[in-house]
Amino acid sequence: MGDCLPPLREVIAAHGLSASKSLGQNFLFDEQLLNRIAAIPGDLSDRNVLEVGPGPGGLTRALLRAGAQVTAIEMDRRCLPALAELGEAFPGRLTVIEGDALKMDHDALFDGAPYAILSNLPYNVGTALFTRWMGGEAWPPNWTSLTLMFQQEVAQRIVAQPGSSAYGRLAVLAQWRGIARLAMKVHRSAFTPPPKVMSAIVHVQPAAMPEGVSAAKLQAVTAAAFGQRRKMLRQSLKGVAGAPDALETLGIDPQRRAETLSIDEFVAIARALTR
Structure with a gap:
């Protein structure tokens, strides 16, 4: 056959x-x-x-x-x-x-x-x-x-x-x-x-999905962060409601650029915004 x-x-x-x-x-x-x-x-x-x-x-x-x-x-x-x-x-x-x-x-x-x-x-x-x-x-x-x-x-x-x-x-x-x-x-x-x-x-x-994270929130964060990847996070994420506060709470330096963040750090930001 x-x-x-x-x-x-x-x-x-x-x-x-x-x-x-x-x-x-x-x-x-x-x-x-x-x-x-x-x-x-x-x-x-x-x-x-x-x-x-x-x-x-x-x-x-x-x-x-x-x-x-x-x-x-x-x-x-x-x-x-x-x-x-x-x-x-x-x-x-x-x-x-x-x-x-x-x-x-x-x-x-x-x-x-x-x-x-x-x-x-x-x-x-x-x-x-x-x-x-x-x-x-x-x-x-x-x-x-x-x-x-x-x-x-x-x-x-x-x-x-x-x-x-x-x-x-x-x-x-x-x-x-x-x-x-x-x-x-x-x-x-x-x-x-x-x-x-x-x-x-x-x-x-x-693989297992991290708890307490909305896929839509994660996509919003990554879209903003990598949409202006040459800019510091404080600039690229300022249009995402709650993101500047999330960076401060998580102890992520707002002068970093998107490509330096680990996937776990992006997940942590999205989790903070999902709450």
């Missing part, structure tokens, strides 16, 4: 597909590489998997071969016939939904059951989707892990440590109640067409 599929290049040629620049598409053809990506979150046998932007179905194949039950959201209808053929090769294991993933309730697609998210995300929606998956007030989320391909620069911002130039809102969002790691770098030459930049895969698992 699924082993008689033609090579991806032939599928793309047969359906006259080319990567759409406006949709941020870049196709991956290397099946060994795709199998390695599908293996990052562990055994997928009979597990629900959400894939956003499957395109012609390169990663989808690898997920199906790994035994996953895949729900794929694709807004490029040119790709739907190729995905339909894939569904026929793996009967009952692939559900394709046409539409915009940013406008959908992903939990509802699985009736509240847990699911893993694996995706070679289109570059133009990757950060928005990641922010949404990591940003909900309800925690732990219904998703069990995120395995996502980003531009390498974005991936490095997600796993960055305090004090580094890459450290910012994405790092705090990913790490204050999650465990984020850089799982694999992917050379630009692996894609068709090759993007101008290198790519990398980030793997994130939910």
Whole structure:
């Protein structure tokens, strides 16, 4: 089952597909590489998997071969016939939904059951989707892990440590109640067409959420602090109600800049504002 599929290049040629620049598409053809990506979150046998932007179905194949039950959201209808053929090769294991993933309730697609998210995300929606998956007030989320391909620069911002130039809102969002790691770098030459930049895969698992902290408050603090990252905290946070008092109460020097604060310090500020 699924082993008689033609090579991806032939599928793309047969359906006259080319990567759409406006949709941020870049196709991956290397099946060994795709199998390695599908293996990052562990055994997928009979597990629900959400894939956003499957395109012609390169990663989808690898997920199906790994035994996953895949729900794929694709807004490029040119790709739907190729995905339909894939569904026929793996009967009952692939559900394709046409539409915009940013406008959908992903939990509802699985009736509240847990699911893993694996995706070679289109570059133009990757950060928005990641922010949404990591940003909900309800925690732990219904998703069990995120395995996502980003531009390498974005991936490095997600796993960055305090004090580094890459450290910012994405790092705090990913790490204050999650465990984020850089799982694999992917050379630009692996894609068709090759993007101008290198790519990398980030793997994130939910961790315990600190008590007494609102996710919205934390996001407000980090947005203000990193929105003017060259300014001292007393300047950047003055528009956040209660933040100057919180700095004083917590003994955080208001002359420090955002990139010097640890994630625990950001959490402490948000906790003080949540009370």
